[in-house]
Amino acid sequence: MAKFNKDSIGGTLTVVVLLSLICSLIVASASVSLKPAQEEQKQLDKQRNILSVAGLLQPNTTTSEIKDIFGNSIEPKIVDLATGEYVEGITNFDAQVAAKDPNQSIQISPEDDKASLRTRAKYAEIYLVKNAQGEVNQIVLPFYGTGLWSVMYGFVSVEPDGNTIKGITYYDEGETPGLGGEIENPRWQANFVGKKLRNEKGESAITVAKGASADKEHGIDALSGATLTSKGVDGSFKYWFSDNGFGPYLEKLKMGAN
Secondary structure (H helix, E strand, O other), rough: OOOOOOOOOHHHHHHHHHHHHHHHHHHHHHHHHHHHHHHHHHHHHHHHHHHHOOOOOOOOOOOOHHHHHHHHHEEEEEEEEEOOEEOOOOOOOEEEEEHHOOOOOOOOOOOOOEEEEEEEEEEEEEEEOOOOOHHHHEEEEEEEOOOOOEEEEEEEEEOOOOEEEEEEEEEEEEOOOOOOHHHHHHHHHHHHHOOOOOEEOOOOOEHHHHHHHOOOOOEEEEEOOHHHOOHHHHHHHHHHHOOOOOHHHHHHHHHHOO
8 A cells, every 4th residue: 555645735635625624614513503692692792782773771771681571571573565465474584684585575676775695585583672561662673775885774663653753873884983883882872862753745745965854753863973974874764664665564553554
C-alpha cells in the first residue's frame, strides 16, 4: 500500500478537502441545533415589541414575564386585508414569507405603492390587546415600508375606534444612525400619539413632512436631515392605512363589526 504523503500536492489537496468537509459538518450541525433557540428568540423579540407599543412592557421585564403578559393580554388574529374579516385556520403565519409567494400575495400597482413594496401578503397578523376584564382596549397593527437604505418595520397601536393612535414603534431598520435612525427614538415616536390615521372621508391621512405638525389631527414633522427616511415613513402610513391596506379592517372597527 502506497504511503500517504501529506506534503505532496495531492496530499495537501486531500487534507484541505477533508478539513472543508469537517468544517461544513460542524457549521451545519451548529445551525440545525441552534435553529430552535433562534426561532424562540425571534418570537420573544416580536412579543416584546408588541407589548412595548401597547404600553405593557416595563424596563426590567424578564423573559418569563414577557411570555406571561403576552399570553394573558394579547390575542393574535389573522385578517384578510381585502375584506377586513378575520380568517380562521391559519397558523405560523409569516407576512414576509407570504409576500414573496405568488399564491399568498398580491402585486401592488405603482400608483398605489406609496410604501415601495411591490407586493404584499393577502393577509396580516394583528394583535388584540385586552384588559383584565377581557375587553379589547387597543389593537396592534404591523406596517412597513422602504426608507433611504432599508425596509423599515414597525407596529402601530390603535384605539378601539380604529382611528386614534395610542403609540408606534420601529423595531427593525437600517437607516443612517443619528438621522433616519431616529425613527426609533421614543421622543419622535411620541408625536404620533393621539393623531388620527384616517380623515372624515375615510382616507389615509397621516402626513410626515416638514412643518406638517400644523395639522393637529394628522401631521408629524419630518426628521431633521432625513428627508427620504421621513418620506418612507409617510408612504408607509399612506399605504397601510388606506383601503389598499388595513382600511377595510379599520372601517369595521369603526362600525363595531369586529
